[in-house]
Amino acid sequence: MKNIYIILGIVVLVMIGVVWKSNSDRKAREEALAQQTQQHNQKMAQLEAENQARLAQEAKDKAQKEQARIESNKQAKIEQANFDKDHQVVSNQATVEKKAEDDKPDKIKEIENKVKELAFDPDSAKFRNQKGNCGEVNAKNRFGGYTGFKMYIYDDKTDMVTIEDLDKFYDHGMMKILWDARCPN
Missing domain, CATH: 1.20.5 (Single alpha-helices involved in coiled-coils or other helix-helix interfaces)
Structure with missing residues (x-):
């Protein structure tokens, strides 16, 4: 045990x-x-x-x-x-x-409208140096650019507008002569 x-x-x-x-x-x-x-x-x-x-x-x-x-x-x-x-x-x-x-007097507005009729873009026409029937205009050409101010002369007798360089006959020299003869100073 x-x-x-x-x-x-x-x-x-x-x-x-x-x-x-x-x-x-x-x-x-x-x-x-x-x-x-x-x-x-x-x-x-x-x-x-x-x-x-x-x-x-x-x-x-x-x-x-x-x-x-x-x-x-x-x-x-x-x-x-x-x-x-x-x-x-x-x-x-x-x-x-x-x-x-x-x-503006109505006569100047009438002349401006005649000038605008000759512009390619009438709404773009800008005016300066307006004296009597004469002045300067700047408007856009076919390319959309402004051409620079050009002299214009309105002839009451023929109801026509002459613009510098528009038809190559009225160059700057010719327009200056016409301007001095027809436009008041």
Whole structure:
């Protein structure tokens, strides 16, 4: 029986050893799990911080873009106001020019219409230095460019207009002679 007690003692010791080993393995696994959980939580906190930083940067960029858009709109409004102001000035100048056109004597208007009949683009005709039946006209040619001011003389007797260089006969020299003879100073 002594052998049975010895065997039983050995079995009990082995069982205690197995339980102790199982207990220490469980503690090691719990410590490893706790360490992994801590590492996971740290990684998640780091990811959350990076995500918050990214969102903050996106919000900052969006705010800057919105501010730039607002500034651009302000600049566009200023430019539009300046354009409208300039357009109003041009419109006012056109009104003044139209009024001046309306104030011209009928005879000068009639002569201008005769000159315009000879122009390629009658609406483009611009007049200056108008004295009596004489003056200068600038109008667009077939290429769309202005030809430069040319002298013209209207003859009451023949109801005809002579324009410098129109038919190559009345060059500048010839027109100057006619101008000096027929046009008042």
